[in-house]
Amino acid sequence: MITLNDYLFSGNTVLKILHQYSNDLRNSAKSTHNSIDLAHSNFLIQIIELLEHNDFLTSQSQRIKEFYKYMTREYPFLAFTFKGRIKSLIRAEEKFNGYILEYIYKYYKNNGKFPSEVEIKSKLICFRDLIAYRIVISMPSCHIKNGDERSEIEKKYLYEIADVVLEFLEERGFTAELSGFTEDRYSDKLKEAVRPYYRDYVSFPRSTGYQSIHITFYDNLARCYTELQLRTKDMDDFAEIGDANHFGYEKLQEARRTKRDEIPVSECIYFDEAYERLTKLQELELADIDVNMFKAINNQLINDGCGLFRGRQILPFEHLSRFQNDLID
Incomplete structure (x- = not known):
């Protein structure tokens, strides 16, 4: 069986690894009549196209930047960052195989039998976050009045931004996708008109404690999906370097x-192959691999030059509060 790990010790670039892995998967899928591996190969080709033909990112990032400019005018007292990334190769591969495991497991538990290839394939078109943007906000202490709680003030602005950004981006060529959340998971802090489009993990945190507001758009100009995440700085720290990151990893290992x-x-066979591919990746010692433009001392000390592990950043904007000494009304 072919796995991504087979290609991570050659010294090649991420792009060359993607070409080799996807091509070998396709040839193997044809010889074994494995339509899931064929879908897997097609998924990798999507990533290749993002890396090779990314002129659309210029247009997309410019339209995202317009909302950044809007926020600098409307919220000069806030500090905030805009970041964009293409999902990294290892993370994308983990998620693809994770989808297979999760779907087959749930189907088996509910029906006492395994899903067909067609049914599995239908669940592998649900990737909507190969491109993602994140807005992280923070209220400087000098703007917080005595008796007010920073986290509640920041949440207020987070929901206010969520109410505005959907229409703002739809006017610029994006179409919001329905979230699929049930009504009991809609927050009344969002306007009724926008609630069905959001996945609100702020009012309804994940079991790890993870908090964020997510929305998925289809970019009609670039013809691709993209995800937007809204967080406070504390939420972002908790997700990226705090307990949510470590706890989530441990829970995933246990669930697997x-x-x-x-x-x-x-x-x-599809469960077995996805399980083996995912296990190999999660047991990978990054310091041992040999990929051009990538260097890791261990799994924490990493210099990722090309989107192998953490993702390729495409949009770094940062706005600092303009009024460091004046309280807002």
């Missing part, structure tokens, strides 16, 4: 082992 215990080995 549980799924393997409950589904018999060799009963479903």
Whole structure:
């Protein structure tokens, strides 16, 4: 069986690895009549196209930048950053195989049998965050009046921004996608007209404690999906370097082992292959790999030059509060 790990020790660039891996997967899929591997190869080609033909990012980032300019005018007292990234190769590969595991496991638990290839493939078109943008806001202490709580003030502005950004971007060629959340998970802090489009993990945090507001858009000009995340600085720190990151990893490891215990080995080849690929990646020692433009001392000390591990940043904008000594009304 072909895995991404087979290509991470050659000294090649990420792009060359992607070409080799996707091509070998496609050839293997044709010889074994494995339509899931064929879908996997097509998914990798999407990433290749993002890296090779990314002129559309100029247009997309310019339209995102317009909202950044809007915020500098409307919220001069806030500090905030705009970041954009293309999902990295390892993260994308982990997520693709994770989708397969999750879907087969749930189907098996609910039906006592395994899904067909067609049913599995239908669940592999749900990637909407190969490109993602993040807005992180913070209220400087000098603007917080006695008795006010920073986190509540920041949440107020977070929801206010969420109310505005949907229409703002739709006027510039983006179309918001329905979130699929049920009504009991809509926050009344959002305007009724925009609620169905958001996945609100601020009012309804994940089990890890992760908080963020997510929305997915289809970019009609670039003809691709992109995700937008809205967070406060504390939420971002918790997700990226805090307990949510570590706890989430441990829970994923535990859940993966549980799924393997409950589904018999060799009963479903697609589960077996996805499980092996995901396990190999999660056990990978980054310091041992040899990929051009990438260097890791260990799994924490990493210099990622080309989107192998953390993702390729495409939009760095930062706005500092203009009024460091004046309280707002």
